[in-house]
Amino acid sequence: MSNPQHLQFSKEHEWLTAAEGGVSTIGITAHAADALGDIVYVQLPEVGDTVTAGETCGELESTKSVSDLYSPATGEVVEVNQAVIDEPALVNSAPFEGGWLFKVRLDGEPADLLSADEYTALTGG
Amino acid sequence: MSSPRLTALDALHRALGATMTDFAGWDMPLRYGSEREEHLAVRTKAGLFDLSHMGEITVSGPQAGELLDHALVGFISALGVLRARYTMICAEDGGILDDLIVYRTAEDEYMVVANASNAQVVLDALTARAEGFDAVVRDDRDAYALIAVQGPEANGILASVTDADLPGLKYYALLPATVAGKQVWLARTGYTGEDGFEIFSAPADAEHLWNALTEAGQGAGLVPCGLSCRDTLRLEAGMPLYGHELNTELTPFDAGLGRVVRFDKTTNGGAFVGRKALEQAAAEAETNPPRVLVGLVSEGRRVPRAEYAVVDAEGAPIGRITSGAPSPTLGKPIAIAYVDAAHATPGGTVAVDVRGKHEPVQVVALPFYKRAR
Structure with missing residues (x-):
């Protein structure tokens, strides 16, 4: 699955959308979802929580392992995707769309992010 | 590397x-x-x-069966030609070196299949234990x-x-x-x-x-x-995996698999490697079992994984998970664990320390799944 050009990417394999009204949507990349295998449990931050760029804010559990979820941006969580909590497999089947994880009201401009092409290069095409 | x-x-x-x-x-x-x-x-x-990756070792010769009776815990020479058996190889102290399947391929020939991680250990042990027997141990991993x-x-x-x-x-x-x-x-x-x-x-x-x-x-x-x-x-299916449910610190009796140890062997005068220690382990398992291998089923969604602690209602450790995964068939997380005998009764509720949070789990008899025949 190719990395959508309209997204920005973190080296920890999260993506985020350009802010709309100060709010960005965050998820994990297809590359990350594929590496994890079938995701069976998603623990997300709660609405109202503050997340910090580069710090853990939840976890993703797959058949084989548990992985920390890092936030690619700093801000307040304004919405979480109940659909992926109910059906974690959405992260595997639609990582860039229905498998989004949470939305953040950005506190400042996110830094150290990669373009789709840079992220594709990072993950070996 | x-x-x-x-x-x-x-x-x-x-x-x-x-x-x-x-x-x-x-x-x-x-x-x-x-x-x-x-x-x-x-x-x-x-x-x-x-x-x-599984490790095949061929044992052949007039005394191939006697050698395997001596080297393994099973009564291998009693196996019919073209039959197979699940068995184990133990150290002198009774500790499990590997679990194996032995196939009798001919009257005087057997194929021993070891786990990839233990194939060299098994090959070395069989070779050493073959001394004095009219039998040949051959490394057939590449064959x-x-x-x-x-x-x-x-x-x-x-x-x-x-x-x-x-x-x-x-x-x-x-x-x-x-x-x-x-x-x-x-x-x-x-x-x-x-x-x-x-x-x-x-x-x-x-x-x-x-x-x-x-x-x-x-x-x-x-x-x-x-x-x-x-x-x-x-x-x-409740089947043990070496390195998880089985290791050198445990005897077959600790793992609830004492049935693979055949004290009733008649070859070699009943002697085999580990016999003395295994007799003690059998007696202890009978009278004073330390920990028991059980199944755990979680009603939650977080997965109890290998090495996580099993705890009682007060949070005191009473066991350790050896394997755990989300079960696709049951649709729930399942695990195998060694727990103190007092907490091993199916139907009981214990908890697993999942990264600091105690998740309640039910103790069940193994296996979790048995196919309809």
């Missing part, structure tokens, strides 16, 4: 887009797509596995590729590529057979809890066999399966 060993099917796995993983020094397919789909295919249709076809459709798929007498081939038996034109050892064994077959072939024939089976299984829903689903399949 030496580069990983590749099976005869390596190029095929890569062409199929497999996610590969290092397993006991071998580069093996972990999964081809979704491990959950692969798991469910084996439960409902059929799956095709490359198990060529065989091993392909498994497992699942309810396995019989029909295999029947379409062999004339071998499959109805006559019982569970834990084997036959020399021609499969898709290739000479193989065809065994009705497996590690999935389903009916199925394991096919020992020349490595040069493995690709042909894999392709022939893939084609034969197309209409029946056969899919290639990696080691990830093999692990969840065996876990649901």
